[in-house]
Amino acid sequence: MFRxxxxxxxxxxxxxxxxxxxxxxxxxxxxxxxxxRVNEHGERIPLTIADYDREQGTVTIIYQKVGKTTMxxxxxKENDALLDFIGPLGKASELEGYRKAAxxxxxxxxxxxxxxxxxxxxxxxxxxxxAGFRSKDLIILEEEMKAVSHRLTVMTDDGSNGNKGxxxxxxxxxxxxxxxxxxxVAIGPIPMMRAVCDLTRDYQIKTIVxxxxxxxxxxxxxGGCRLTVGGxxxxxxxxxxxxxxxxxxxxxxxxRLRIYKDEEQREARxxxxxxxRGAEHA
Numbered sequence: 001m002f003r004x005x006x007x008x009x010x011x012x013x014x015x016x017x018x019x020x021x022x023x024x025x026x027x028x029x030x031x032x033x034x035x036x037r038v039n040e041h042g043e044r045i046p047l048t049i050a051d052y053d054r055e056q057g058t059v060t061i062i063y064q065k066v067g068k069t070t071m072x073x074x075x076x077k078e079n080d081a082l083l084d085f086i087g088p089l090g091k092a093s094e095l096e097g098y099r100k101a102a103x104x105x106x107x108x109x110x111x112x113x114x115x116x117x118x119x120x121x122x123x124x125x126x127x128x129x130x131a132g133f134r135s136k137d138l139i140i141l142e143e144e145m146k147a148v149s150h151r152l153t154v155m156t157d158d159g160s161n162g163n164k165g166x167x168x169x170x171x172x173x174x175x176x177x178x179x180x181x182x183x184x185v186a187i188g189p190i191p192m193m194r195a196v197c198d199l200t201r202d203y204q205i206k207t208i209v210x211x212x213x214x215x216x217x218x219x220x221x222x223g224g225c226r227l228t229v230g231g232x233x234x235x236x237x238x239x240x241x242x243x244x245x246x247x248x249x250x251x252x253x254x255x256r257l258r259i260y261k262d263e264e265q266r267e268a269r270x271x272x273x274x275x276x277r278g279a280e281h282a
Contacts, residue, residue: 001081002036010140014064014108016050022057024049024087029209030119031093032244034059035218037084038072045069046215046237048112049088054153062111062140087217090241093208095120098183102174103133103149103185104196105169106137106188108160111188112210114141114148121148128153128174128181132192134168136160181205186245190254197245209245211236214256226264227254 006018024034033048051060052123063070076082095101095118101120105113112129120127129149133139134157146152153170155163167188175181186196187210199209218224220238227234230247234240 001083002076002085004076007076007078011049011138013066013138014062014140016060016062016109018058018078018081019085021055021059021085021087021266024059024085025052025054025057028059028088029092030095032088032117033212033218033241034061034085034087035089035215036061036082036086038069038071038076040085042072043069043081044084044218046089046218048115048210048212048241050115051059051118057259061086062108064108074268084180086218088120090237091239093185093242095125095183095185096123096125097273098125099145100179100181101183101185102171102181102198103126103127103129104171104184104186104188104192105129105145106167106186107190107220109188109192109210110141110145113185114145116185116187116210117145117187126150128179128207130155130170130174132156132188132208133161134212136156139258149247155215166195167192168199171196175203175205178212183208190250190257193245194250197248207245208242210241213246213252219281242251254276261277 002022004017005020010016028049033046035044035046037044047061048065050062056175065074084146097113103113103117129145129148130150130153132155153199155165155167155170184200184205184207187194193209197207215225215237218237220235225236228249229243
């Protein structure tokens with residue numbers, strides 16, 4: 001069992017948990033993920049390792065409450081425990097040897113972008129972080145991202161934080177102002193990552209994206225997380241989750257993510273109703 005050391009709501013739909021998992025914390029690196037199960041009846045879901053503390057033996061995960069399992073997960077409290085917490089899985093991000101980087105995060109994707117920026121910063125590589133959210137109320141990890149970046153720009157779709165626009169607007173402004181990036185890391189919704197890749201392709205800047213398709217076993221056996229990259233089939237759980245964004249077939253990835261959309265929404269509605277009924281009788 002894996003004890004929840006700390007739990008914090010970052011915004012109305014996103015929460016952070018610090019989990020006691022010393023063996024995973026000992027080996028974890030930026031870009032890797034874990035697979036967890038809340039209880040014996042629960043499904044397996046992948047979550048990126050948002051942070052880790054080797055000395056304390058803890059791993060931090062950040063999740064958005066969008067489905068049945070994340071709703072169940074969010075019902076747990078500090079000192080409760082998860083049944084399964086397996087990792088680190090996937091390949092660690094290959095970030096060495098770059099001169100200057102931009103790390104782009106979109107929404108909950110900032111939970112994945114943060115460890116990438118932190119790793120680059122720890123290597124002494126100047127890194128600009130650009131984060132995008134729908135509104136000011138949804139901004140997460142602002143202070144954490146600021147601490148590991150040379151420059152942090154937070155954009156909002158509605159301009160409620162005084163900085164209206166998309167992450168691609170800020171990235172283009174930086175490039176045109178002379179930011180000589182030789183690496184861009186983009187993590188977030190597929191349309192956002194594709195837009196970033198379309199922009200950086202014009203400037204011939206290497207761009208890494210983190211792909212999080214449907215995953216089941218996390219070992220490459222089931223084939224559920226397959227992607228097409230550079231015309232070849234890859235498996236996100238063992239070949240990734242990082243890939244060259246200029247080679248990813250984003251259209252195919254979006255279609256695969258939509259396969260179980262109706263079922264996921266139905267399960268989420270039913271779980272939400274069950275939780276509400278339980279709260280009424282508590």
